Amino acid sequence: MSTxxxxxxxxxxxxxxxxxxxxxxxEFTAVRGDEAALELLAIQERLIRxxxxxxxxxxxxxxxxxxxxxxxACQAVSCSLAFQEEFxxxxxxxxxxxxxxxxxxxxxxxxxxxxxxxxxxxxAARIVDLAAPGEVLVSEATAARVTxxxxxxxxxxxxxxxxxxxxxxxxxxxxxxA
Amino acid sequence: MRCPRGTDVSVGAISGRVNLVGTFGSVKVSTVxxxxxxxxxxxxxxxxxxxxxxxxxxxxGRCDVTSKSGRVRVERVDGxxxxxxxxxxxELGTSGRGEVELKMVSGEAKVxxxxxxxxxxxxQSLSGKMLCECEQGSDxxxxxxSISGSLEVTGE
Numbered sequence: 066m067s068t069x070x071x072x073x074x075x076x077x078x079x080x081x082x083x084x085x086x087x088x089x090x091x092e093f094t095a096v097r098g099d100e101a102a103l104e105l106l107a108i109q110e111r112l113i114r115x116x117x118x119x120x121x122x123x124x125x126x127x128x129x130x131x132x133x134x135x136x137x138a139c140q141a142v143s144c145s146l147a148f149q150e151e152f153x154x155x156x157x158x159x160x161x162x163x164x165x166x167x168x169x170x171x172x173x174x175x176x177x178x179x180x181x182x183x184x185x186x187x188x189a190a191r192i193v194d195l196a197a198p199g200e201v202l203v204s205e206a207t208a209a210r211v212t213x214x215x216x217x218x219x220x221x222x223x224x225x226x227x228x229x230x231x232x233x234x235x236x237x238x239x240x241x242x243a
Numbered sequence: 244m245r246c247p248r249g250t251d252v253s254v255g256a257i258s259g260r261v262n263l264v265g266t267f268g269s270v271k272v273s274t275v276x277x278x279x280x281x282x283x284x285x286x287x288x289x290x291x292x293x294x295x296x297x298x299x300x301x302x303x304g305r306c307d308v309t310s311k312s313g314r315v316r317v318e319r320v321d322g323x324x325x326x327x328x329x330x331x332x333x334e335l336g337t338s339g340r341g342e343v344e345l346k347m348v349s350g351e352a353k354v355x356x357x358x359x360x361x362x363x364x365x366x367q368s369l370s371g372k373m374l375c376e377c378e379q380g381s382d383x384x385x386x387x388x389s390i391s392g393s394l395e396v397t398g399e
Contacts (some may be wrong), residue, residue, distance in 0.1 A: 088329055089348035092390045160362035162367050162388035164327075164346060184389045194293050195273055197309035197327045198346045223289055224271030234255050239274070 076176040081141035081169055081207060082189035083121070085109070085148075088164045090129035106153070108174045109165065120212065124181055130193075134177035134181060138171045138210035142218050142240050143168060149185040153199060168193030169240075170204040175187045188235060189230035205236035219243035249285060262296075269304070278313065287322070296331065305341065314350075319357060333391070342384040347392045354385060354396045366394050 087093075087109065094102040106129065113123065113131060121135035121144065129242050135141035142155060145167045156163050170192055172185025196202040203211075208220045220238035246252070251268040254261050261272050262280045269286035272279050278295035287304040290297050296313035296332050299306060305322040308315050314331040317324060323341030326333050326351060332350035339360025345352050356362060361380025366373040368389045377398035389396045 075344050088327075088346075089390045092348050093369075096391060160367060162346075162369060162390055192295075194275075194311065197291065197307070197325070198329075200309075222271070223291075224273060225255040226253040226273040227257045227275065228258055229275050 072176065073173075073206055077173055078134075078176060078181065079133040079136075079171075079173055081121075081138040081171045081210075082110065082174060082181070082186050083135065083141050083145060083189050084127075084130060084168045084193040085113070085133070085145075086130040086166045086193050086196075088166055089162075093163060105163070105210045110151075112148055112151055112155075113144075116144045120144060122178065124179065132186075134174075138169075138207050139216055139218070141169055141171075142203060142207065142211050143216065146218065146240055146242060149199060150200060153172070164198030166193055166196035166198055167201045168203075169201065169207050170235075171207040171210055184231075188228065188231055191231060192226075192235070192237065194228075195223075195226055201240040203238050203240050208240075213238075217243050251286070337383075337385075339383045342386070344384075345387040345389075345394075347387070347389040349389075349391045351392055352387055352389065352394045354387075354394070354397050356396070359399065362396065364396060368392065368394075 120140040124132040124134050159199050170189035174183040174186050175179040215225050219241050223237040225234040226237045248266050249268045250369045253271040255275045256277050258276045260277045264282050266283040270284045270288045272290045273291040276294045279290045279297045279298045283301040285303045289300045289307045290307045292368035294312045297308050297310050297315045299317045302320045305323045306320040309327045309347045312330045315326050315328050316334045321338045324343045329348045333345050333352045336355040336357050338358050339356050356377050360382040361378050362385040363381050364385045370391045371389045371393045373394045375396040377396045
């Protein structure tokens, strides 16, 4: 079967794919109980919607994480940093030792109903695996688009990362406030 | 692979073990399931893996180490240190010249202050316990957050 790409299909979209993951959700649920876990997921979704506004949308829930889609890479990174800052502020104030890990990749994906699929979606999903608690990691493709736009966002190089099922290494950066 | 002393190194691997023997400049290593071992880095270290363990013998600069499910061990760091793990433990020796921040879920954290410095300790946990055998002060910040893991701080 040929895998050569020809003209872009009508359901192809370019954008930033964002994956979030709550570090320690299972342990938190065991210690605090199901109701507290449910409330935690609601807090995550509420904060994401607040920071995201009209710039992006939630594609789907993935257990304790979310998959988001933004048309603009800069908005995706800016929203993710703002979310982390607010989540950190709340978790410190409420004595809640929890963190969210975030991975972002900019690329092409195909719409499938309300979902999006494709190689670049898989890359984004792998990036979040390497993120430390509280961190926002982005691919080079994402960082390049943000740099072009010029903002208060900076990037620290993490280096090349090999990812399971992804043939080429992906250059990874940590997004920070400049 | 061999390289001159003090070389900056960036390595990415999926499942192989990455072992950096000797003295390097700055070091950046990521793996999916392989363990990471670093002898000496004169500069900064960023080492991260999904399921392997991480060992850094000596880091002269800032040290960032994170493993989702492996053990993290830093024998000596002279700059700031940020270590995190979801299910593994953390052992870290600090000269006390930079802040130390540990983020853990369930493993145990052991911090050794290698010089005559007095940390300002802040331990936040839902169910973990802290044992501090080191005189506290204001030389550097030691922040540890954990859901159920415990913290042990010792001096020289």
